[in-house]
Amino acid sequence: MMLHSREEIVHITKQLVHMESVVNTDGEKTIASSLYSIISNYPYFRGHADQVFLQPTANDSMERYNVLAFVKGTKGNSNRTVILMGHLDTVDTFDFQHLQHVACSPEELMEHLKEEQLPSTVKADLESGDWLFGRGALDMKSGLASHLYLLKYYANHPEELEGNLLFLAACDEEDSSHGILSAIPLLKSWKREQGFEYVAAINSDFVAPAFAGDENRYIYKGTVGKLLPTFLVLGAETHVGSCFEGLDPNFIVAELTNHINYNPHLCDEAHGEMTHPPVSLKQTDLKPAYTTQTALAAYVYYNFFTHSWSPAEVLETLKGEAYIAFERAIEKLQQRYQQFGQLRGKSPAPLGWKPRVLTYEEMENRLIEEHGEPFIQHMQAFKDFLLQQENLDTRLFSVYVVEEAWKWMTDKTPAIILFYASLYSPRVDLSEDNEKEATLIKALEKAVTEIQPNYSHPLVTRNFFPHISDMSFVAIRDSQADIQAVTQNSPSWGSKHVVPYEDIRDLNIPVINIGPYGMDAHKRLERVEMTYSFEIVPNLTKRVIELLGM
Structure with a gap:
C-alpha cells in the first residue's frame, strides 16, 4: 500500500529550506542543531534519547555537525541495518541576485518569480502547482525530508521493522566531505558495539534529465569517482x-x-x-x-x-x-x-x-x-x-x-x-558477484517494478550517479595499491586532509541513490517536482527496505 506522504514531506522540505545552510557558514551548525531537536522530540526518541546524536566533525577548521539517529525494529531480532543518508548543506545564494533575500523562502520566491521574465518551460512549472522552488529545495533538502519522513514513520511503527533503520544527515557535502568522513568511524564503532550488519545505504541526492527532453526518472546503483x-x-x-x-x-x-x-x-x-x-x-x-x-x-x-x-x-x-x-x-x-x-x-x-x-x-x-x-x-x-x-x-x-x-x-x-590537489572520491558500483550487492540489486529492481504503475514517467536504473556525492565514502573498489597512488601523490595528505579509506573498506556498504527529481540544481531556478519526489521516492525507498528483509 502506498503511503500518503506528500503533504508531510512538502511541509518538512519547506521547513528545511527556510533554514539557510550554505556550506562553510554557521548555517550548517544551526540546521544540524534544529534537526537534532526535531528528531529528539519524536515520541520514539523521547524514550530512546541515546539513539539520536549531534556529532561534531573531526579535523575541521569549522564548528559543524552531523545528525544521526536510529530506530531498532521490534518485528524480530535481526541486526540487519539500512542507512538513509543525505546532506544538510547547500551551495550559496549569490546567483539569486536581487532575489537573494527570498532564496530560502519558497512561497515568497515563487511569488516574486511570477513577475520575472522566465523561459516558457520554467513558467509552466511555476504555474503547474507541482514544483517547489528555492535554494536547497532540490539539492538536497527534499531528499533529506523524504528520509526524515521514513525515519519518523518507522519510529512510530517499529513493529513493522525487522532490523534497524539509521538516519544520517551529513554536513559539508558541497565542499570537502568533512561530514561523511567524520561519520565513518562512528558507523564502524556501531558495527561492533550495536552489532549493526549494514546491508545497504540509500542516498537521496537529486536526479535530473540526462538530455533535453528526457522524461526518465533515474535511480542509481553506485556513483561516479572524482579526482583533481x-x-x-x-x-x-x-x-x-x-x-x-x-x-x-x-x-x-x-x-x-x-x-x-x-x-x-x-x-x-x-x-x-x-x-x-x-x-x-x-x-x-x-x-x-x-x-x-x-x-x-x-x-x-x-x-x-x-x-x-x-x-x-x-x-x-x-x-x-x-x-x-x-x-x-x-x-x-x-x-x-x-x-x-x-x-x-x-x-x-x-x-x-x-x-x-x-x-x-x-x-x-x-x-x-x-x-x-x-x-x-x-x-x-x-x-x-x-x-x-x-x-x-x-x-x-x-x-x-x-x-x-x-x-x-x-x-x-x-x-x-x-x-x-584534493581528496579522492572513489567510484562505486554494485556487482552480482557479491551476495549483499546482488540482494540489493534484486530488491531495487523488484521495488521499481512494483512502484512503476503508480507513476506516469519511466523509472530507469543506471549504474553511476553522475555527480560527486557522499556515496563515494561508504564503499570502495580500489585496492590498497590504488589508494597508495593517491596518498603518495597528494601533497596535502596527512596534514591538510586525511580520508579513512581502510575504515571505508571495512564497512563496504552497498549503496544506491533514490532521489528527488528536478531542474537547475545550483542555479537560481532550482526546483523540485513534488509528485515524484514526495510520493514516489519515499514509497520506492520504503519498498526497497522491506524487500531487503527488514
Missing part, C-alpha cells in the same frame, strides 16, 4: 624584452588545457555508461604582483570523473598526455621563434627545450634520495607553517607544497609536476 589532477608547470623566467630566452609556464599550461579540456578520449566507460570528459576548474600563474618578467610557475587543475579507472591509471594516462602537450608547446614555440627570426632577417638556432614530466611521488622520492632528512624536516615545517593559515584552500596548499619542494631540485630546467 593538478599540473604545476615550472618554466624559465625572462624579461618581456627577451621573451624567447625563457619559457613561459602559462604557454605550456594553455597547451595542457587545449589538449585535456573536453577531450572525449579521456572519458571512462564502464557498464555501457560514459563519464563526462575532464574540464578545467582553475588555471593561473603564481606571480604575486605585476612585473615585466614572465612567470616562473603556473598551475591548472581539472575535474576528472572515473567509472573504472584507478587513480594510478589516471596518473599514468595524464602523465603521457602532459608529455604530449609539453612537446606540442615546444614545437609551437620553436615555430614562432623561427617566424620571428625570419621577420628580422635572421635564422635563429633551436631553442633547446626538452619536455619533462614527473609525478609528485617521483620528485619527492628523488629529493629524499638526494637530500635525506633535512629535506623531510624542512617540508614538514613548511606544511606546519601553511596549516597555521586556517582559511588556506586545500588545492592551493598542495600547490605551495609542490612549489616549495621544487626549490630543492638540483636540475631546475622546465618541467611539469603532476599531483592530486
